[in-house]
Amino acid sequence: MCFHNEAWSVLLRSVHSVIDRSDPKLLKEIILVDDFSDMSHLGEQLQNYMDKLNIVQIIRMKKREGLIRSRLAGAKAASGDVLTFLDSHIECTEGWLEPLLDEIHQNSTVVVTPVIDGIQDTTLEYQGKNENDVYVGGFDWNLQFNWHEIPERERKRRLDKVSPIYSPTMAGGLFSICRKYFIELGTYDAGMEIWGGENLELSFKVWMCGGTLEIIPCSRVGHIFRRRSPYIWKEGENVVEKNSMRLAEVWMDEYKNFYYERFNRQLGNYGDISLRIKLRERLKCKSFDWYLTNIFPELFIPGQATHTGEVRNKANNYCIDGLSNYLYYDQPIGFLPCHGLGENQYWLMSKKGEIRRDEACLDYDGSGKVKTYLCHNLEGNQKWVYKESGLIEHSVSQSCMEGSDAGELVMNICDVNNIRQLWLWPQRK
């Protein structure tokens, strides 16, 4: 369990829940890794407290290393057969450990995660999920982790509701892995900084190199999901982007380009990855194409789009601009000066006529504004036609997108002679 400036009560709750709710026969040791915290309660006070428990060891990083290298330090010090990584603001529930260990005992190449329940960040109340409310991990082409419903094919494969669930990726905070297998897989990429990307790296690697990643529905651990990260990251550096580039370069083959497109290929310095490439060769891992086809066939592949990039209005060089995060669904899409950086102005036209980025589709219900919604695959309000003339027509309402002078995106009666309704959108080669 690594931590950086964790609250006292929260850290104690995490540690005590492990001790109280694990069979002593199964719990060899608890290793806390302090990632250079400067809160006073995490110094001597913590050491004195933990010493009395007789099962906790504290490792101190000598400078801020981030969660990836801190976890590696913890893993190195560990002597048990199985490593269980946990965040420092969690609560293990009764019976959380046995189902995880049992699965690894049967097959040491299975990497397992519990179902992650919520702990409310304001009241610290444990909020157990309904047993049907279980999701699997995925990712988008910005290489952000996300959750999605258990696919139909997986529902069919499972024998019953307690069976493990195959998951294309893991959230990263909580999981168990056979220690030897973690080493065999090349642990984490120690070139990654602070936070992010390491969960996808391990997920891709497990599947592509012969292992299995599962969510174990009978194991439940609560986690405090914070609205924003409470601590300081590295100044002047986008660490998640750097980590994601390392991930893309090593594991994603030609598919890395779909990620790079998102920020117009402005690749910064992501450091030396030669050792990670050697690792992949040594492990004789399968291709990323194999992974997408067999492990995550639900993912929309940008290569299947007909048009891609910014959607530029001919009248004033303004572009369609909007967030694709689900938190911003149901809000009007923007119309802003084109900036040429991709990001919120990057859109794909799918063969089905969706205008989408990741799981968000432009949606128009015939009145009001164009909004984003979760892509539903049913065409309807999400079907558009980009005409040769440059018009973008909404099929159901037979109206066209128009950029107003006021910097708004409106829908109007289609008119090829109205330059405000004409759009430039690069064709995918």
Ligand code: UDP
């Ligand atoms: N952490 C750390 N050093 C860092 C950043 C994070 O030790 O530089 C720890 C943090 O205290 C937590 C774990 O890594 O125990 C995961 O971080 P966080 O909970 O912020 O990630 P989230 O759950 O929000 O994805």
Ligand code: MN
């Ligand atoms: Mn966390």
